Amino acid sequence: MLKSFPVLILTVILLIFSCQSGNQSSYRQEPEKIIFDTDMGSDCDDAGALALLHFFEDMGQADILGCIYSSGKVPYGAGIVQAINIRYGRGNIPVGANHGNRVGDSIDKMSAEKLAKDTAAFQNTIVHNRDAMEQTRLNRKLLAEQENKSVTYLTVGHTKGLYDLLTSEPDDFSPLTGAELVKKKIKRWVALGALGARNKANQYTKDWNFFFNGTARYTKYLVENFPAPVYYIDAGSNVMTGKSLKHTSPGNIVRTAYRDWLWRYGNNTLDDQRPSWDLAAVYFAVNGPAIYLKNQGNGRLEFDVDKGCRWHDEEEGKVKQAYISQREGVSERFADYLNRRIAKPPKLLQK
Numbered sequence: 001m002l003k004s005f006p007v008l009i010l011t012v013i014l015l016i017f018s019c020q021s022g023n024q025s026s027y028r029q030e031p032e033k034i035i036f037d038t039d040m041g042s043d044c045d046d047a048g049a050l051a052l053l054h055f056f057e058d059m060g061q062a063d064i065l066g067c068i069y070s071s072g073k074v075p076y077g078a079g080i081v082q083a084i085n086i087r088y089g090r091g092n093i094p095v096g097a098n099h100g101n102r103v104g105d106s107i108d109k110m111s112a113e114k115l116a117k118d119t120a121a122f123q124n125t126i127v128h129n130r131d132a133m134e135q136t137r138l139n140r141k142l143l144a145e146q147e148n149k150s151v152t153y154l155t156v157g158h159t160k161g162l163y164d165l166l167t168s169e170p171d172d173f174s175p176l177t178g179a180e181l182v183k184k185k186i187k188r189w190v191a192l193g194a195l196g197a198r199n200k201a202n203q204y205t206k207d208w209n210f211f212f213n214g215t216a217r218y219t220k221y222l223v224e225n226f227p228a229p230v231y232y233i234d235a236g237s238n239v240m241t242g243k244s245l246k247h248t249s250p251g252n253i254v255r256t257a258y259r260d261w262l263w264r265y266g267n268n269t270l271d272d273q274r275p276s277w278d279l280a281a282v283y284f285a286v287n288g289p290a291i292y293l294k295n296q297g298n299g300r301l302e303f304d305v306d307k308g309c310r311w312h313d314e315e316e317g318k319v320k321q322a323y324i325s326q327r328e329g330v331s332e333r334f335a336d337y338l339n340r341r342i343a344k345p346p347k348l349l350q351k
Contacts, residue, residue, distance in 0.1 A: 039157025070161030079116030
């Protein structure tokens with residue numbers, strides 16, 4: 001009887017592990033439906049973020065419903081977005097773009113115009129933003145087609161695209177206003193933004209996505225009026241990625257985007273790498289906090305267009321808001337995790 005006791009314990013442990021594994025498998029059988037909103041070209045980590053999102057789709061963990069390029073002053077980011085989608089065998093993913101020029105980085109840091117016009121190399125049919133569907137119409141179309149409370153809206157760039165959606169009027173895609181459509185279809189907004197807003201001194205801070213390039217007033221409206229849960233991501237600043245792309249094919253648009261941005265911005269190379277803000281947001285959108293990130297709990301983001309924003313723990317807003325930060329001591333491991341995945345060949349190229 002005593003000899004069989006360890007066997008019984010082992011059996012119970014194996015059964016528990018099996019059940020847990022089964023639960024994880026069943027969770028991953030329902031991929032996260034994501035609309036990816038980017039300012040591709042302002043920084044190269046947008047390209048890495050989209051590559052990572054495609055990796056997760058290859059693994060059955062994500063479903064990219066569409067991509068939005070919500071920056072307008074350099075009107076070539078939509079072409080790069082489409083080129084990345086084509087590399088991963090998903091050229092049919094719809095791409096929408098800002099047809100105006102009121103927001104965005106005015107400096108073409110990635111040589112986006114050059115890359116978007118190289119259609120022979122990357123096979124993209126979108127070159128200028130106006131070659132893509134207007135961003136609000138695509139957003140409304142995508143949401144109208146989805147089940148209720150099923151979509152994660154992920155912004156790794158400016159906030160104008162989501163603002164335009166939220167304030168949009170009924171159209172031929174839906175009789176609902178933008179606010180009604182968002183409330184009905186979007187289960188959460190995941191935003192790379194409010195960096196540094198949760199600090200011990202409770203000081204105001206300003207970050208690139210939420211405040212600069214003409215976006216502050218749009219961000220303020222979203223922070224105060226978005227009708228679904230919001231997750232602000234403050235992670236990736238000391239997680240360096242890009243060197244793994246050296247080992248990918250020269251025709252890899254993601255490698256080219258990193259190479260050109262790094263060289264144009266500071267005469268740097270792939271070995272110098274770049275922080276992984278946007279990749280961290282993609283990681284959370286698909287995996288939750290998991291082992292590299294930490295949910296600091298619910299609270300409220302105070303937003304002042306002139307002063308900046310700051311986070312208040314335990315304060316309740318109109319809807320749930322949570323602040324996600326990076327765990328301590330994981331930067332190198334997180335970087336290795338991300339580097340390996342953005343350099344992995346697309347599923348269609350794997351033998």
